[in-house]
Amino acid sequence: MAGKMLKPQKKLLEQDHVLPYKIDVEGYLFQVVIFTKLGKISGITVLRSEDELASKEEALAVVQKLQKYNFYFEYLTKRTSIVKERDSTVAERIEQAQLILNNNILFGEKLQPEIDQLSLALEVYKQQQHKMDIYQEDIALLNEKIKEQGLIKEEDWKSAEDLSIAFMIAAYAQTIYLEATRDNRAALAKWFHQNQKQIPAEERKALAKMINVLSDTNGGLVFDQIISLLPLLEDGLLIDKSNPLPKRAQEFNMEYEAHCRFYKPNTNKISELIRNE
Template sequence: MVNKNPKEYKKMLENNHTLPYKVRIDNQRYDVIVYSMLGKITGIIVANENGLTVNRAIAQEVIEQVQKYSFYFDYLKKRTQLVKERDSITAERIEGVQRILNEKGLFGEKMQLEIDQLNLALEVYKQQQRKLDIYQEDIALLNEKIESQHEIYVEDWHHAEDLSLAYAIAAYGQSLYLEKTRDIRRKMLKWTQLHGKMLQPEPRKALTKLTFVLSEAQAGHIFEQIISLIPMLEIGLTLHKEQEIPARVKEFGKAYELHLRNYEPPMEQITPLIRNKQR
């Protein structure tokens, strides 16, 4: 039976909240009510603007739209859970100590090429992090706009897609450079530990500051968390990983955009939670 009050679907001890925006399907707007217990989602109900439940087919269509919007920013949410704001803080700290890597010959001729690669990777990290911070702020503003108007408008969908794409491309490039220079960073840290005391006081002090910032307990930990999310960005994409990083990022951007525009959310885990009934 449909057209029941959603409260009739609430079970004992469950909490419920209504999403802060309505979803429009065929010029009709719908509310999505989420039931939970102990922090876990236990059920979902879709109701019309009169506050009555709708049939299951409409409910599934509405929830698919909610899932699609959520997918746009899944990577951002996962990254935020892992690193919080420490990726931005790390970029600022690197900015203050990176200059010592510009001194040619400090690490010897054999290591110079690797040090240059590490220096480039750190520069890319900072540049991309600045982009990511801007995109994240834009995403927050978009979500605030949607909440204030209580609906996702057509232009909001387009904006969300564009922001999701821009964020993913910036994060992917940043991640690949960190992954490529992971061993170089560790080699530089080990070299400093073994040979740093032989340097003149000024470069030794500067290098000590850099190695602290890039240590496994500091930036190294953040870098590893970012690198660990590369597979999440690559899910469902066919990529040629033997290419140089600029070509890989370009290919990723095209593949991710196509994936984004044609995304159909998997409903296997969500469908059993829908409590709307068939007609």
């Protein structure tokens, strides 16, 4: 039994978790067991069968593949833990309130360019969020499929890679447009509070609703949380941040796809956790 094999591997106060799917390496199926202590990974054991440990070399190859799969959705995992589902809720609220920003007479020549930039950024946010919601559902279905079949098949690797690329491309476009219009949001709020008495009642009500959606306790908070993850999106990539936003997004698309297709995990740290000796 696997439990008998794991007993010598398990240390004091550790919990063991057997992954619900096997990893295929050169035609052999391997089971991965993760040991945790106080919520952190403390060890990894790879089984070739229920009563046989894999060799250290085999274990390292298995863990590398596992690292690669985790890499595909590292950003999504981090974003989900920080932003949760509020990004989709904010997108819906923006959809309901943003019409007022299309009023080209209300804001005056000085503020209008900033409003136009903000309106574009919010449109990008909504469109990319809609895409990411769909991709996230597809990723959840893929993970459920893998769990049910108990194995990551070759076509699943391709699906995971393609979904990672699509999700990251959408997330990056969304993030850089939000980052570029932080000051625009502040300028709109300041202008509203200074001029609200002169704004016609209907427009004032609509604009107050928009300001509330973008406030620091609502959309603004979510936007800042998304922007805080920009370093994770750009990690390992060479992006010229001085480029105009469309070109910067295009550059990311090419860089990340190449990075993802040829990604090789660094096993220096993880190899110390492997208990296949």
